[in-house]
Amino acid sequence: MILAVETSCDDTAAAVVSVRGEVLSNVVASQGLLHARYGGVVPEVAARRHLEATGPAVADALERSGVSLDEVETVAATRGPGLIGALLVGFSAAKALAAARGLPFAPVDHLHGHVVAATLEPEPIAAPYLCLVASGGHSFLARVDECATYTVLGQTLDDAAGEAFDKGARLLGLGYPGGPAIDRAARDGDPEAFAFPRSAPGDGLDLSFSGLKTSLLYRIRDMGPEQLDARRGDLAASYQRAIVDALAARTIEALEREGLERLALGGGVAANSELRERLRSECEARGVAVWVPPRELCTDNAAMIAAAARFLEPMPYPDYLSLDASARLVSAA
Ligand code: KG4
Ligand code: ZN
Numbered sequence: 377m378i379l380a381v382e383t384s385c386d387d388t389a390a391a392v393v394s395v396r397g398e399v400l401s402n403v404v405a406s407q408g409l410l411h412a413r414y415g416g417v418v419p420e421v422a423a424r425r426h427l428e429a430t431g432p433a434v435a436d437a438l439e440r441s442g443v444s445l446d447e448v449e450t451v452a453a454t455r456g457p458g459l460i461g462a463l464l465v466g467f468s469a470a471k472a473l474a475a476a477r478g479l480p481f482a483p484v485d486h487l488h489g490h491v492v493a494a495t496l497e498p499e500p501i502a503a504p505y506l507c508l509v510a511s512g513g514h515s516f517l518a519r520v521d522e523c524a525t526y527t528v529l530g531q532t533l534d535d536a537a538g539e540a541f542d543k544g545a546r547l548l549g550l551g552y553p554g555g556p557a558i559d560r561a562a563r564d565g566d567p568e569a570f571a572f573p574r575s576a577p578g579d580g581l582d583l584s585f586s587g588l589k590t591s592l593l594y595r596i597r598d599m600g601p602e603q604l605d606a607r608r609g610d611l612a613a614s615y616q617r618a619i620v621d622a623l624a625a626r627t628i629e630a631l632e633r634e635g636l637e638r639l640a641l642g643g644g645v646a647a648n649s650e651l652r653e654r655l656r657s658e659c660e661a662r663g664v665a666v667w668v669p670p671r672e673l674c675t676d677n678a679a680m681i682a683a684a685a686r687f688l689e690p691m692p693y694p695d696y697l698s699l700d701a702s703a704r705l706v707s708a709a
Contacts, residue, residue, distance in 0.1 A: 379448045379473070380682035381434065383466030384458025384486045385513065386410075386417045387675070388429035392441035392448070393682035397497045400441035402672055402679040405429045412552050416542070423461030430469045437678070448479065452685035455483035456705030458513070463701035471696055480690035483699060485707035489680035491518050491526045494640035494667040496683050501667040506636045508627045510651075511643030511676070512538035512553070515623075517581050517630045518708065524687040525709045529630050530581025537619055537645045540585035544615050547589075547596050548608055558612045559648055565613030570595060572618035574625070581630050588618050616650055624654045631664055640667040646674040 377400075382389040388405040407425050411417045438445060453470030456463055467483070474481040490509040494501040507518045507526070515538075516531035535543065538555055545554025550561055572591050575584040592615055596604060604611075623645075631639060639659055645651065652668055659666045673679060691699070 377443050377448050378450045378452055378482075378682040378685050379434070379437070380452040380484070380678040380685060381430065381466040381470040382454045382486070382489070382676060382678040382681045383426045383430060383462050384454045384456070385462060385676060386422045387677070388426050388433045388466070389676060389678035390430070390433040390437035391678035391682050392437050392443050393496070393679055393686070395686055397495060397500055397683065397686065399496055399679045400443060401437045402677055403433050403437045403440065404672065404677055405433050408553065415546060415552050417459070419459045419461055422459060423465055426462055426465035430466055434469070434473070445477070448477075450480050450482055450685060450690050452482040452484050452681050452690075454486045454489065454681050455699070456486065456702035458486055458703065460701060460703040463703065467701040471699070475693060475697060478693045480692050481696040482685035482688050482690040483696065484681045484684045484688070485705055486681070487514060487516070488526065488684040488707055490514075490642035491520060492523050492683045492687065493642050493673045493680035494669050495523055496669070496673060496679060499667065501638055501640050504636060505638035505640055506627070506630055506634060507640040507642055508623065509642040510537040510623060510645035512536060512542060514643065515583055517626060519634055519636070525707065528708045529634070530583065530626060532583040532585060533577055534584050534586040535589060537583070537585060537623060538643065540589055540619055541645065543589050544592055547592055548611055549604070550612070555645060555648060558616050559650070561609055561612035562616045562650065565609030565611070567613040567617035569607070569610035570614035572614055574618055574621050576622065576625065581626050581633075583622060583626055585619065585622070588615070616648070620648070620651045620654055623651060624658060627655060628658055628662070631662070637663065638665050638667070640669070642669070642674055644675045647671050
């Protein structure tokens with residue numbers, strides 16, 4: 377049994393996962409509303425809330441799993457990347473819990489967690505596979521040959537896809553978090569009403585979204601408030617279409633270049649209804665099988681951290697005591 381804690385950004389998460397990959401509990405205390413009034417995550421506010429929420433989240437995860445602390449064999453926690461103040465809270469709490477029981481401890485790369493979330497039961501994906509991770513902080517394509525690590529094939533050179541959704545929603549007056557708001561607004565809009573740029577930087581598999589955001593800004597600037605009100609749905613739909621086109625194009629390119637036949641999605645943007653549909657149909661046409669884990673495993677969560685810990689050699693007590701969280705940690709090969 378693995379007990380995992382994740383506090384890299386604005387969600388306090390704890391989970392119990394078996395070594396086989398069964399999710400016995402997956403608790404997330406979201407701070408979304410706390411940060412909504414600022415239009416984004418305030419790092420210091422997030423860290424302070426983690427301090428209050430980590431203990432209860434761990435207790436809740438244990439209770440819901442029906443697993444007692446005595447049965448926990450390994451403790452895992454996100455070491456990075458993320459907001460350093462936020463990371464430190466969950467990482468220190470998890471180390472303390474492990475140390476108090478003399479248990480081994482697994483420090484986990486948050487991105488590795490997203491990449492292997494699809495390896496959890498009940499329908500685990502098997503390597504080799506391609507993973508598209510698109511969240512508020514990261515957007516990249518990774519190749520997985522062995523689940524203990526991953527190779528980044530391409531990544532965003534500027535904004536993450538979720539960030540593009542969030543910033544676009546703010547420009548459109550749709551509130552925070554922007555992804556779900558644009559997803560909803562886009563349903564009533566015409567995705568071809570506005571021609572937004574689809575950037576494909578370089579000849580590799582990188583992504584870029586900052587030009588798109590600027591283009592939306594200029595469009596909105598040219599409109600009066602009434603016109604913006606009338607065209608909000610069309611703007612949202614066209615903007616979303618541009619993001620989905622860029623992500624789908626790079627994903628298909630990566631599948632073809634790498635000769636992979638399985639695709640997993642991860643990160644909060646995997647919840648986007650147009651992206652899911654597009655990748656499903658494009659992959660079906662190419663005989664590629666797609667794994668879209670349930671929403672709670674795509675957004676930040678601790679079950680994915682436990683998922684990654686299953687493939688790592690945990691550190692024995694007391695070797696991890698002096699180990700620190702790291703805002704920039706990336707463990708990709
Ligand atoms: O993975 P996640 O929960 O946190 C990070 O690690 O960043 O992802 C959050 C991001 C936010 O930018 C949010 O706007 C985006 O995922 N998101 C969506 C949707 N739901 C969440 N983006 C597009 N469409 C959605 N339905
Ligand atoms: Zn994340």
